[in-house]
Amino acid sequence: MDSYLNRMREEVEAELSAIRLPADPANLYEPIRYMLSLGGKRIRPILTLIGCQLFGKPYSEAMHQALAVEVFHNFTLVHDDVMDSADVRRNLPTVHKKWDVNIALLSGDGMIVIAYQLLFNAPNEKLRKLSDVFSKIALQVCEGQQFDMDYAAYPQVSISDYLEMIRLKTAVLLGGAMQLGAIMADANEKQLGQVQQFAESMGLAFQIKDDYLDSFGDQDAFGKEIGGDIREGKRTWLTLKAFELLGDDKQQLLDAYSNADINQRIAEVLSIYDKLGIKEYAEREISKYSDLALSTLAEIEGDEAVKDKLVDLVKSLIDRQN
C-alpha cells in the first residue's frame, strides 16, 4: 500500500516541480513555486490519480487534473494563512511572512487561474464536466472557510453545523479531487456521485480522528503534546459534543477552559470528556463515517484491485496513531 501511494506521491512531486511558470514578475511566481515545493502528503492529487485508475484508465491520464487540485489546495493554504495570521507552515515561513500580505494575496489569486489552466489539459468533450465539478467544489471550499470564520464568533455552534463546515472546508475537495480523476476515465454520473460520497465520508472520519488523537492519542505515537487543541481553546468535534451533552450544565466546561494554568486546563477538560464518554462517542462517529465510506466504496462498479487499495487507505487513515 505504502509503496503504491509513495510512487504516486513521487510522481506528483516531480510533476509539480515541472510546472513551468514565467520568471517575471518574480514576486508573483516565486511564492507560487515556493508554496508548491513545501511538500506534504499530496493526498488530494493522489485521490485524483486513484479516481482515474479506479475506472480502468492509467492514472497518468489524470495527472494534469491532479496538479490542478493540488495547486487549488495550495491557493487555499496561502489565503487561509493570511486570514489566520499563521506565520509557519511545514516548519517554514508562510508566504505572507516570507514576502508580505499583498504578495500572498496576489499569488494566491494567480494560483486559482493556474489551477483552471491545468484542469483544462483534457480532451474537449471533458471540459464542461471538469469545470462544473471543479467550480462547484471550489465555491464550496470558500463557503466552508467563511462558515469557519463566522463560527469563530460563535464557539458553541451545533455539531451538525460544525460537521457541515468541515465537510465544505475540507471533505468536498477530497471528493472533487477523486471525481476529476473519474471524469478522465469516463465514469458515469452514478459513479461520480459515489466517489464523491466515498471521499467526503473518508474526509469527515479523518477530521474527527484528528480531533480525537489530540485528546486521546498515545503520547509516544502521537509525537506531539496531547491536549494542544485544548491549550489553544480550539473548537473541535470533542468540545462541541461535550457542550451538546452538557446542555444547561455547560458552565463547568467553560470554567475548565478558563483555567489559567495550562496543564490544569488540559487535565480538567479531559476529565470532563472522560466523565461524558466523549472518547467513545468520537470513536463511534469516526466508525460511522469510515463505515459509510467503505459501504459506498463496496457498491462502486470499478477496478477491484484499486478498491482494495482504497479500503487499505481508509483503514490506515482511521487506525493511524498520529
Added chain:
Amino acid sequence: MDSYLNRMREEVEAELSAIRLPADPANLYEPIRYMLSLGGKRIRPILTLIGCQLFGKPYSEAMHQALAVEVFHNFTLVHDDVMDSADVRRNLPTVHKKWDVNIALLSGDGMIVIAYQLLFNAPNEKLRKLSDVFSKIALQVCEGQQFDMDYAAYPQVSISDYLEMIRLKTAVLLGGAMQLGAIMADANEKQLGQVQQFAESMGLAFQIKDDYLDSFGDQDAFGKEIGGDIREGKRTWLTLKAFELLGDDKQQLLDAYSNADINQRIAEVLSIYDKLGIKEYAEREISKYSDLALSTLAEIEGDEAVKDKLVDLVKSLIDRQN
C-alpha cells in the same frame, strides 16, 4: 452612440443583478452582491457584447461571457482595494471597510470561481477557446498588479516598463473582454488578434488621457481639482516622461515634488511640464495609441455599422474632458 451603449449598459446592469447566488454564508455572498451593485461604466462587458455583434451575432449570445468579465474585473477591484488600503469606491465603503479584510479576501476568491462559471455558459465546442483566452488574460492582470506594486518601490521606472505595466494591469482585460464576445460569434484567430490589439491600444490611449486630464484638463469640464496626481505624488506617464527628458537634471523635478506647500508643488511641477513640452508629448502618445486602435479596427473584417460605433467610442474616449 450614447443610446446604443446605454442600452447595453442597462442590460448588463439588469443581468448582473439577476445573477443568482446562495443566501448563505451571507458574509461570502453579500459582499459579492454589494460589489456588483455599485455600478460603473461597465465598459468591459459592453466590449464583450460589441465583440460578438462585430462578427455578426446578436450581442445577447455573449451576455454570460460579458458578466464573467465584469465579475472578474470586480474581483480585481475588491483585492486591489485591500492591497491599496482604499476605503472608498464609488463614494461607498470598500468591501474590506464595510466588512473586513478576510471577508474581502474570500469573497474576491469566490468571484474568480463565479466568473469561470459564468464564462462556461457556452456551447461545448467554445469552452477551450474561452478558457484559454480568459485564463491567459486573468494571469496577465495579476502580473500587471504585481508590477504596479513592485514599481511603487522604484518610482523612476522607465516609460516602456510603465506602459507594459498598465497594458497588463488594465488594457489586456479590455482586449480579452472583446475577444470573448468575438469567440461567441465564431471569429477566427486573425480576428481575435485584431480585436485584442484594437482594445488594448484603446485602453492605453485611455489611460494616458487619464493622466493628461489630471494636469492639463479644463478645470470646469474636468470636474475635479487639476493636479490631484501631483498632489499625491502619483507615478503617471507625464511624470515618467518628464524624468526621462530631464535625464541628469531630474533633481529639479524631485525638488518640486518635495515642496511642502501643495499649491506651490502643483504649480512648480506644471511649470516643469510646460518647459519640457510634456503636454504635447502626451497628446502625441495618446494619438499614437488611438491611431493604432483605429487602423487596426479598419482592417477587421466585421460588421461595418458596428465598426462605425467603435470609431465613435474611441473618439469619445480620446476627446473626453473628464
